[in-house]
Amino acid sequence: MNTPPPPGEARRASWGPFEAIRGLRPVGVIPQVTPIRRLLSDLPTSADxxxxxxxxxxxxxxxxxxxxxxxxxxxxxxxxxxxxxxxxxxxxxxxxxxxxxxxxxxxxxxxxxxxxxxxxxxxxxxxxxxxxxxxxxxxxxxxxxxxxxxxxxxxxxxxxxxxxxxxxxxxxxxxxxxxxxxxxxxxxxxxxxxxxxxxxxxxxxxxxxxxxxxxxxxxxxxxxxxxxxxxxxxxxxxxxxxxxxxxxxxxxxxxxxxxxxxxxxxxLGRLPFDELDVLVVDELGKDKSGAGMDTNVIGRCWVHGIPEFESPSIAAISVHSLSPASHGNASGLGLADVIPARILEQIDLHASYVNALTSGAGGARRSRLPMVMEDDETAVLAAATMCGRRDWSELRLARIKDTLSPNELIVSPALLNEASDRFDLEITGTARDLTSGGRLGPWRE
Incomplete structure (x- = not known):
């Protein structure tokens, strides 16, 4: 009689099909990135x-x-x-x-x-x-x-x-x-x-x-x-x-x-750029939006299998973590194009699918699995490869923590040049590598 493996081993065993991605690395070099902030004034705010x-x-x-x-x-x-x-x-x-x-x-x-x-x-x-x-x-x-x-x-x-x-x-x-x-x-x-x-x-x-x-x-x-x-x-x-x-x-x-x-x-808070080649989203979750990522921020809905909001236009999105407050509910992950493999360990399929099926066809479509890459770096490389930009020095790449925080960004040189000419954006740090050791680098130096 076979004894079922404990949950941890069972989950690791399910990684078998993904062994093929080990060492798979799209060709290209991610430009360095610089933190910026959108300046917002005269916002109505409750004091208490x-x-x-x-x-x-x-x-x-x-x-x-x-x-x-x-x-x-x-x-x-x-x-x-x-x-x-x-x-x-x-x-x-x-x-x-x-x-x-x-x-x-x-x-x-x-x-x-x-x-x-x-x-x-x-x-x-x-x-x-x-x-x-x-x-x-x-x-x-x-x-x-x-x-x-x-x-x-x-x-x-x-x-x-x-x-x-x-x-x-x-x-x-x-x-x-x-x-x-x-x-x-x-x-x-x-x-x-x-x-x-x-x-x-x-x-x-x-x-x-x-x-x-x-x-x-x-x-x-x-x-x-x-x-x-x-x-x-x-x-x-x-x-x-x-x-x-x-x-x-x-x-x-x-x-x-x-x-x-x-x-x-x-x-409503929105991204300060209408067109991006790559959007890197640190965290997706039900505590961020009912759709995991706020579609009003990322400009894609996929309810009928196509983007349904006019802006912003984003060629490829990579998502890199599932928020702890989601308790494994990864509904909305299908709004992304590519993810690192470790997200698979965070997903509770039962919670995700109950929510997705309750939401009907749109929810089910948004719960499809994106392309899976080995780590953060290869996920971003894959997203950049999808965007159709031959010269990556012109890559319009932005990183945000989540769709609740679209005003704090880390951007590539192409966007930094644009930001330097805008009164509503300020540069808040120096250029650094987007990833280190295959993982996304820290937000603060």
Whole structure:
């Protein structure tokens, strides 16, 4: 009888097919790179997101009954001040006599399990200790209605039993589609609180109908009468809180939320270059974007197998690590063209595929495996080879930490020359090699 190898050995054994890449090295020399920073001025910034959130909630004071159990949502990744805003909501609800608790509103994330979603919240800093109330999680839902085409609208069972629900989420452009309602309060209500079943049913209609499905499903849940409203977080180009606004239940999936979406779009951080040959991304992850990398930053979506955003135009992207907070969920890795082999050790296929399949065809396409190279250096060399640039001294290459940080870059000489002529970019260091010993070099000398 064969004894299965322990997990570590099993994973190493799975590397067998990749032994062929050992010593495979594209021909070329990566130019030296120099750190630069985008200068941003007059950005709207909240001095105290906690205080802003508490002040925003005041219009709800007369609607909260003493002893009411209020579910507060948490779940979106990469929100700079998620913990203080959720804590502000919890503290404010306590101050008016309510009994708040936090529910994960994460669709199918965390492997579509309650424990997995609690773990993901902890990775985002949301714990009973940090926010001052219990965290209750379930994958169970109740069906509260159907869309016109018969699609069931699922709602988290714990939220459905509560006396009220307060939504908390960042409002921003979606990574897959454009419409009057994109990522924000309606989405966390319809998909986040829909848990795995709700997220899967709404995504099953495909990306073209997703925005309309989110709006319709959100309105059906709101009609149940338990949604108090939502705290919409807007972030500036540095990913810091610009404002915290209350949207009444009637304004969710409507003009009030759309107005905040328009503001959010005008604040969005973007790369300072419209055309790149190679973009080197240190880290991909669900804590960076629902798509692993924010498609609004990298300019590619692949929902229908082709780039769908006009800019920026990037010939090849290499991704070099999966963030620890992703807990192995590598959804979105297919947005890259090439990766180093060590990423394979970081991937939890179950978590990745549950999330990808729940997201429909676009999510599945974005979870395809890019070309795998031996290490960081060969991955970048391969990306440069893909870009079609004969003279690598003219290579337009930029490196960023992740798509949450598009304003801090390390760039090749071709981009450095351009940066030196621009008032909004400053050089912050000296030229150095991009890689050392096959690995990406440090950000700071």
């Amino acid at each position: 997101p906690y205080a802003d959130a508490q002040a925003a909630l005041e219009p709800l004071r007369e609607r909260i009954l003493p002893g009411a159990r209020i579910a507060v949502t948490a779940g979106s990744r990469g929100i700079h001040d998620l913990v203080p805003v959720v804590k502000a909501a919890v503290d404010w609800l306590k101050s008016v006599g309510a009994e708040p608790f936090v529910v994960p509103a994460m669709g199918s994330h965390g492997g579509a399990t309650a424990d997995g979603q609690r773990e993901m919240l902890a990775g985002l800093g949301i714990t009973p200790e940090s926010v001052g109330c219990p965290i209750e999680a379930t994958m169970e839902t109740v069906v509260v209605g159907t869309l016109d085409d018969g699609t069931p609208v699922h709602h988290d069972a714990l939220a459905a039993k509560a006396d009220g629900v307060l939504l908390v989420n960042r409002i921003k452009p979606h990574t897959d589609f454009r419409g009057p309602i994109e990522s924000g309060l309606a989405k966390i209500l319809a998909i986040g609180l829909g848990n795995h079943a709700g997220a899967a049913s709404l995504h099953a209609g495909g990306i073209p109908s997703l925005g309309a499905s989110i709006e319709a499903a959100a309105r059906i849940v709101i009609a149940q009468g338990k949604i108090l409203g939502g705290l919409g977080i807007l972030e500036n180009a540095l990913e810091h809180t610009a404002a915290v606004e209350l949207v009444d239940a009637d304004g969710i999936a409507g003009p009030a939320e759309n107005a905040l979406l328009q503001r959010a779009g005008s604040l």
